Amino acid sequence: MRVCGIGDNVVDRYFNQKLMFPGGNSVNFAVHAQRSGMNAAYLGVIGTDSDGDLVRSSLQAEGVELKRLRVKDGPNAFATVHMDDDGSNRKWGLCEKGVSMFHLDTADLEYIGGFDLVHTGETSQLDGQLPEIRERASISFDFSDRDLDYAASVLPYVKIAAFSRSGADESEIARVLDIAHSAGVELVTITQGARGATVSHQGEVLFVPALPVDAVDTLGAGDAFVSRLACRILAGGSLATAATNAAQYAAVICGTQGAFGHARPITREIPA
Template identity: 45%
Template sequence: MAAPPPSGPPGAPPRVLGIGDNVVDRYPDLGLMFPGGNAVNVAVHARRAGAEAAYWGVTGDDRAGEVVRLALEAEGVGTARVRTVHGPNAWAEVGLVGGDRVFKGSDDGVSVFALDEAELDTLTGWDVVHTAYSGSLAGQVPDIAARTRVSFDFSHHWREPWAAGLHRHLFLAAFSASQLDADTAGRLLRETVREGARWALATRGSAGAVLTDGDSWWQQPAATTGAVDTLGAGDAFTGTLLAALTAGDDPRQALAGAAEAAAAACTAHGAFGYGAPLPAEGPDATAPGTGGVTTARGPAEGAGPLPTAAQEGPRPPRPHGENR
């Protein structure tokens, strides 16, 4: 089981760290790219829900990496441990069919990394760390859980050989289960908490979401909205819910807020906004400068180095952002 979380001052907002993948989601039909990636999106939505949030990861020194960094700073998500290295930022290509996103390809770019012992030890200062199947840290979940609470997004990868062994380490286990009927999703959640997770969540698209702690069950209907782009809706739900559960809020109210955040994420393109023109050179173009990103707020914090990765955990095959 995860180590006890650090105790902050009474009334202080929860401290939520997203760590792992980042991408730009490329929309060729729109001529735009948007910042994203599971760990980035969850950190942004936890911040919007009132948490103190930061992101750790590796971005490229191209225009795409700059788009990710500027958007995080504009959202007030800490970037002090974001490392920028020479090479292309990770990307995923997205198409839209009736408002639903379809992934057409992806590349990890320079995003793969792992945590060394010194980095792991700094995690004790966070109330919860969120990562996902789409990053490179699944193999380090037990090490992270020895320092603080861990949230992990499995998407639909719960049958992978490495997946079940993570359950006992988790504060929140999140699954994308729109392809499952209610009984099958319930069995998945029941097994997950029986194996040690504190909370287990299944998001089921238009069928809503289910959350359990093993004793009680909460069902949340999907909020009604006119969907322009469903990309990022699941991450918006998870980030909003995670901030509330970490703060000790009532699960029913937490789920309602998460559903509203997910619905709002469907009303515009990209995971959380900040579209920028696609570079004519392609996804690996290096284009220094700061123009072209539409931001809601100004930068909050400068980027600094993340020490070099020490090792790599199991990496299930995926396009970045699948089922986000």
């Protein structure tokens, strides 16, 4: 089956470690889908600097299709990460979008029609084109921690929805599930940080605890869980089996630096 991540990419610059890693929600989804046995692609814009080169080379190494990748003159999107050496504390510094924001053109939309599922999210700022995308492929959408007022305008176009709700109580989780399913969403994932995740598919609801792990870096573990779960469900797996496998995969990612590895040394001065 064919899956495409559309939209954001970013280079996470680990300031203290002097390392940089490729990432971004749409990129992460595509990489983890490829690792999950899908034929995955990424559609987005990278810059002409070393950060953009890192994103492209990492996706190529992962076997992700890049037929509609744009390269635009200018800096790639980046985010500065301040993290302790043991990975126990992470804070965000300077973040810039660079050249990453774009509008899908006619050729992009035609290309999207060749996929079983496309994934994007609130950081990609493609909400205005969701009706056009939905005419051509099913949509997976990551809302992150955005509120339900924002989600209400997006959910009617979405088949698979992901939310981040660390610290949410049971009533809030139930409300998110109810609103999403009432809008027609088939699969809902609510990641809840170190606790685990609540997943719901066509009337079946499960809580999946996070597996105990000596985490090196938790950045991107949620994206790994969401992508693996969606791919397993798309392939016809049961919710229980898919969720268990997704939790196991997310635990593996917690043992990897960056969203999915591919470290490159930072050899120049970078802003904090």
